[in-house]
Amino acid sequence: MHAGGPDLALRLAELLRHDRGRLLSALISGLRDFELAEEALAEAVEAALRNWQHTGLPDRPDAWLLRVARRKAMDQIRRRGRWKDRIPDLARLAQADQDDAAEPPPPIPDERMRLILTCCHPSLDPKSRVALTLRTIGGLTTAEVARAFVDQEAAMAQRLVRAKAKIRDAGIRFTIPEASDWEHRFSSVLNVVYLIFNEGYTASSGEAQIRTDLCEEAIFLARLLTELRPAEAESWGLLSLLLTTHARRRARADQAGQIVPIATQDRGSWDGDLIDEGLKALDRALVLLRPGPLQIKAAISALHVQARDHTSTDWRQMLLLYSTLLAYEPTDVVRLNRAVVLAETGALSEALAETERLGAALCDYQPYHAARADLLRRAGDLEGADSAYRRAIELSGTEDQRQFLEERLRAMMSESR
Amino acid sequence: MEFMFLIRSGRDTDPYRLASTVDELGDAYRKAAAETSEAGTYLEGNALKHIGSATSLRVRRGRREYVDGPAADTDEQLRGYFVLECPDLDAALSWAARLPGVQHGSVEIRPIRAYD
Numbered sequence: 001m002h003a004g005g006p007d008l009a010l011r012l013a014e015l016l017r018h019d020r021g022r023l024l025s026a027l028i029s030g031l032r033d034f035e036l037a038e039e040a041l042a043e044a045v046e047a048a049l050r051n052w053q054h055t056g057l058p059d060r061p062d063a064w065l066l067r068v069a070r071r072k073a074m075d076q077i078r079r080r081g082r083w084k085d086r087i088p089d090l091a092r093l094a095q096a097d098q099d100d101a102a103e104p105p106p107p108i109p110d111e112r113m114r115l116i117l118t119c120c121h122p123s124l125d126p127k128s129r130v131a132l133t134l135r136t137i138g139g140l141t142t143a144e145v146a147r148a149f150v151d152q153e154a155a156m157a158q159r160l161v162r163a164k165a166k167i168r169d170a171g172i173r174f175t176i177p178e179a180s181d182w183e184h185r186f187s188s189v190l191n192v193v194y195l196i197f198n199e200g201y202t203a204s205s206g207e208a209q210i211r212t213d214l215c216e217e218a219i220f221l222a223r224l225l226t227e228l229r230p231a232e233a234e235s236w237g238l239l240s241l242l243l244t245t246h247a248r249r250r251a252r253a254d255q256a257g258q259i260v261p262i263a264t265q266d267r268g269s270w271d272g273d274l275i276d277e278g279l280k281a282l283d284r285a286l287v288l289l290r291p292g293p294l295q296i297k298a299a300i301s302a303l304h305v306q307a308r309d310h311t312s313t314d315w316r317q318m319l320l321l322y323s324t325l326l327a328y329e330p331t332d333v334v335r336l337n338r339a340v341v342l343a344e345t346g347a348l349s350e351a352l353a354e355t356e357r358l359g360a361a362l363c364d365y366q367p368y369h370a371a372r373a374d375l376l377r378r379a380g381d382l383e384g385a386d387s388a389y390r391r392a393i394e395l396s397g398t399e400d401q402r403q404f405l406e407e408r409l410r411a412m413m414s415e416s417r
Numbered sequence: 418m419e420f421m422f423l424i425r426s427g428r429d430t431d432p433y434r435l436a437s438t439v440d441e442l443g444d445a446y447r448k449a450a451a452e453t454s455e456a457g458t459y460l461e462g463n464a465l466k467h468i469g470s471a472t473s474l475r476v477r478r479g480r481r482e483y484v485d486g487p488a489a490d491t492d493e494q495l496r497g498y499f500v501l502e503c504p505d506l507d508a509a510l511s512w513a514a515r516l517p518g519v520q521h522g523s524v525e526i527r528p529i530r531a532y533d
Contacts, residue, residue, distance in 0.1 A: 175505075
């Protein structure tokens, strides 16, 4: 094997991780065909692995890949019958090829916004939107995406194939949506990025490293969205929320891997740089004067990270924010979270009354019982707290959650003696 | 691209079970046909008669098997359809959101296959 072999493969992998989204977008833009673009890029990568062994890395490896991929695509189009229909495409590709032959090669246009919008089209299954975004923009391999969902690689590959077929056959265009559709389409993108982060954050299954990678992937995408659409306030809101949440990750579990709630977290271990960036992002959002739920959630998270400790958190301000959030998301989960904050402001009995009202709707929701148990304990109703803890333990999805609650129950029982 | 819009709704929202809504439905379809015609997108559209008027047929081993009613006894049944010419799925979705039945039932959007 050539001496530059493994090193070359590594550098190429790094390049792809960084540039695959941009390259793919530029190709799809010209080819109007997802599958063809991916195949062409894959062929170009193979060619790079072969050629660069001898010639070394070119000055602009990304331009090299794009040029070769385009030519591979043109070959493919000619090989497939009915290429007469594709003459306009071929002409366009040939022109692009000419333009790129200039020295130095022009920068590759950033068509990633179109690509993300396409991958996140609401007509695709939410899981498929996430998988496709991770694969094409995020630069994850199919195997990595499969691991993130704890799926078999073959099943994930199938899902991706079906999603791309849907894009091809259902009339989803690779284009910036009309103004009348923008709201639906862009909020789907934000939702997908949020889901990716959540997938990493909730750590219900899978290896810890994958979970962190997903969070960082989501942050990468959120940053990209603010770069591509700096006038969208909710993009900045999303970025801020993800940054200030991710900043606290090291404190969420102790040495033994046990859950540590925010009240007792070691705030010194919170990532100051991420917090700073997160707070700046929130400022960027607010000056745009286009409020939205992500900005409100970001503001809530910001209140947590700006507090020196749990008791000095601005709970009254947070209560206001939750009330405002309810206007956008009138859900029982938001009402529950608001009730918890209500208790922190000192209105414990009011908070308890609120949770009682939510009892029927949230009877199978684990965090409901966990929150209620805590409130009942503080109100001195140990019997009520006991059954709530037990119910929460029953409903717990992970060992971590179960252990945490059992410990809380044990502590409460021993205190009462 | 040509798209077919298949409009379905459930038993509870079967317009023919409530005589008063039959006319409303007819009006809604006529309105949708007019709007889509004006926009140059309309190709075809019809309300179907009530599901009691349906007959389904299968032929197995040369023998006819009849079903008195729709082919499958599902919650939502076909009530009508449109065929529209739309530039892409987003445009089709915009129209679908305005069709009769979408508020209480569903609209399935299927691209029509183009043969050369």
